[in-house]
Amino acid sequence: MKSETSKRIERLLRSVGLRRTGPREAILGVLMRAGKPLTQEEIAAKLGAAIPNKVTIYRTLESFCKASLVHKAFMQKRAWHFELADRCTESQCHPHFTCKKCGVISCLVGLPVSIIKGVKKGFVIHRQRVQLEGLCPRCVGKKGR
Amino acid sequence: MKSETSKRIERLLRSVGLRRTGPREAILGVLMRAGKPLTQEEIAAKLGAAIPNKVTIYRTLESFCKASLVHKAFMQKRAWHFELADRCTESQCHPHFTCKKCGVISCLVGLPVSIIKGVKKGFVIHRQRVQLEGLCPRCVGKKGR
DNA sequence: CGCTAAATGCAACTAAGTTGCAAAAAAATT
């Protein structure tokens, strides 16, 4: 009995011409369930049993990026955070918010973020990335640094 | 005979309560002259004679950041790019543009970039970072990837 | 089934940035 999700994953891989393999299906599944950007390490942790080699994870993510299934959302603490590209337009992802205190990451979807205007003549903008930092609702009240 | 710049550097260091030392004055000078974000390595290269140890450069930049003289503008190729914080407001630097083809970095100063509106209730935004990528004027015309 | 191109695993590597500690040099004190 195949779940809806796993059929969706099959279709996705097929549609971009990537072979169906264990690691690929598992990693796509993790990213779908997460709904927010994850690092290689976080992905590995969520894979539970049958963790593929970290090289495989990186290469898988790389191929997903090439196929535009996944984006490198942002880098934090020197580690890329990867996320499913299903809530992004060609020219920009939604903004990402990081809480300075607890480190939680939130995707700010559904906001109207216009591409910047008035850039000097001659520049062609392909992609815009917006990152925010501050305090999340849970940390706003707390005292201390 | 002290140059205007070196006097300005002295005053800057004094004003934030940092001791005047060779590496600090030299690094501040490099950042002032550059007018755009530089990596530790690029700074070292521009220091010419009497390059301090790279650890010193990192620690110096760190102390400048704490004193709000310098910002970590963005990370690229796994390396932080540091720049003088004199063209930034408290809540955001100017946007930075990177050319996908030649890699040149431009500061987009003087654009009206408003802080994002409509973030879910409860979040407090301290800082907004905008990064752009695309083609610079020199590369727009060229063919090929 | 058997073939071939593509994917995976392993070990060794790369490079930006960090840490601990002893030596050097500012600034403060006598």
Next chain:
DNA sequence: AATTTTTTTGCAACTTAGTTGCATTTAGCG
């Protein structure tokens, strides 16, 4: 000016996210 105190600096060794080369395995296909 000499001495003491506090900060900085340099060095060597380390950390860690990500990469590379190569041998082995596997998906997809006739």
